[in-house]
Amino acid sequence: MSKNKKKTDYNSVATTEYQGVFKPEPVSCGQFLYNSKDGTIMGRTPLSWTKILVFFTIFYSCLVGFFAVCMHVFMMTIDENVPSRILSDSLIGTNPGVGFIPIDEDDTHGALIWFDTKNVTTGLLWAKRIDDMLDSYYNKSKLPDGGRNQVPCDFETPPKKGKNCLVPIDEWNECNRNNSYGYANAKPCIFLKLNRIYNWEPIMYNDPTDLPNDMPEELVEYIKSLPEEKRNQVWITCKGEQPLDVENIGPIQYVSTRGLPGYYFPYVNNPGYLSPLVAVRLERPKSNVIINIECRAWAKNIIYHGGNRERTGSVHLEMLVD
Numbered sequence: 001m002s003k004n005k006k007k008t009d010y011n012s013v014a015t016t017e018y019q020g021v022f023k024p025e026p027v028s029c030g031q032f033l034y035n036s037k038d039g040t041i042m043g044r045t046p047l048s049w050t051k052i053l054v055f056f057t058i059f060y061s062c063l064v065g066f067f068a069v070c071m072h073v074f075m076m077t078i079d080e081n082v083p084s085r086i087l088s089d090s091l092i093g094t095n096p097g098v099g100f101i102p103i104d105e106d107d108t109h110g111a112l113i114w115f116d117t118k119n120v121t122t123g124l125l126w127a128k129r130i131d132d133m134l135d136s137y138y139n140k141s142k143l144p145d146g147g148r149n150q151v152p153c154d155f156e157t158p159p160k161k162g163k164n165c166l167v168p169i170d171e172w173n174e175c176n177r178n179n180s181y182g183y184a185n186a187k188p189c190i191f192l193k194l195n196r197i198y199n200w201e202p203i204m205y206n207d208p209t210d211l212p213n214d215m216p217e218e219l220v221e222y223i224k225s226l227p228e229e230k231r232n233q234v235w236i237t238c239k240g241e242q243p244l245d246v247e248n249i250g251p252i253q254y255v256s257t258r259g260l261p262g263y264y265f266p267y268v269n270n271p272g273y274l275s276p277l278v279a280v281r282l283e284r285p286k287s288n289v290i291i292n293i294e295c296r297a298w299a300k301n302i303i304y305h306g307g308n309r310e311r312t313g314s315v316h317l318e319m320l321v322d
Contacts, residue, residue, distance in 0.1 A: 081269050086198050094200060095303050098295060098315040101191040101277075102129040113190070114320040115183055117287070123183035130181050130191070136274065137169050138177070143272040150272060155229045158263040164273045165264050171256035175279040182281055186321055191277045192236050192295050194260060201266045203300035206231035215298065222258055233259025235298035236278040241316070245292045249319075250284035260297075282319065291319045 033042060041049060078084065087094050104112065115122040131138075140147025153165035175181055175189035182189045205211055208224045208231075216237055223231055236259060240246035257278060264276040285291055296304060296314040304313035 083198050087200060090198075092197055094197065094301065095312055096197050096200060096297070097195040098297050098313065099193050099195055100295065100315055100317055101133045101193075102126050103133075105129070111315075111317040112290070112320060113188065113317065114322070115188070116322040117186045118322070120184060123186075123188075124180060126183045126188070127177070127180040130189075131177055134169075134177075134191070137167055137277075140272075143274075145271045147272055149270065150274075153261075153263045155232060155261065155263065162270060164270050165261075165276075167274050167276055168256070172279050173255055174253075175255045175281055186285070186287075187281055187283055188285070188319065188321070189255070189279055189281045190238075190295075190317065191279055192238070192297075192315070193275045193277050194234065194297060196267045196275065199266045199268060202234045202262065202302065204232045204262060205235060205298055205300060206233075212298075219258065219298075232262035233257075234262075234302070235259045236280070236295060237298065238280050238293055238295040241292040241294045248286040248289055248291045249293065250282060250286065253281040253283055255279040255281055285319055285321050287321050289320070293317050293319060 035041075038045075044052075083090060085091075100111075102113065104110075113126060115126055117123070136142045140150065143150075149162060150164045150166045151159055153159050159165050169176070172189075174187070175191075179185075205215070205223070206228070208220070211220055211223065215235075216239070219235060219237055223235070236254070238252055240249040260276040260278060267273060267275075280295070294306065294314055294316055302313045305311060306314060308316065
């Protein structure tokens with residue numbers, strides 16, 4: 001009796017377990033887009049769609065307005081002429097690198113300067129590259145202000161605030177464009193400069209009794225020969241990297257000056273500023289051999305480290321004259 005009752009109770013539960021569950025009627029695509037029976041469009045009434053549209057319009061309008069206010073406040077903190085972080089607080093730091101001109105347009109050639117003395121076109125190609133890189137030095141109209149704020153400077157007449165010192169291109173002599181920068185007669189010129197760091201000022205080696213032991217003797221003698229006021233320069237030297245390179249590079253001539261005068265510093269992003277240059281001429285480089293050259297800048301606050309991996313305060317280049 002109890003078994004039958006238990007069985008009957010189980011069946012009763014089984015028969016009522018899925019009561020109230022109905023299979024939805026299939027809806028066609030046209031009915032989904034507009035259901036005339038319920039008056040819905042894609043499952044919602046026009047009033048529901050209107051509420052959603054109003055909500056998201058207000059939401060995104062507030063979001064755009066908030067973003068615009070944040071951007072305006074942020075842009076007000078940015079000075080177009082002065083970096084927000086400078087010197088030791090910046091990624092660039094306080095140790096300027098050394099750059100040279102000309103540079104091959106093809107990065108795969110690295111720092112190699114190659115030309116064939118029997119094919120004048122190859123030499124003139126390098127002269128054209130120098131022309132292009134120094135175009136603003138020759139043509140002041142290419143500068144942002146047309147060169148109007150450039151003034152002649154010397155050690156006794158530094159530039160006034162907002163003015164830039166002229167770079168005396170007429171003193172480059174053999175290393176000028178009329179001479180094809182020496183590439184037409186196998187006496188190539190290269191131009192050395194310091195990379196710009198905002199508000200950085202060099203601490204000069206201007207005391208002949210306080211010069212580093214590794215400074216070349218001929219530069220030491222040159223510094224001693226100058227009047228005291230003309231010793232405030234960042235000195236530039238070039239040499240063969242290895243003993244064989246020293247032999248192959250031949251005589252080196254520093255055209256017009258051996259340093260970057262102190263009155264060009266600091267760089268403060270004045271419109272039309274041009275970096276000072278030192279022109280270096282190789283008088284008789286050995287032919288048909290790659291000459292490894294290192295050019296170095298000398299100042300008390302320029303840290304020097306040679307080598308190809310962590311080079312600082314100097315630059316490596318290669319010369320091949322065929």
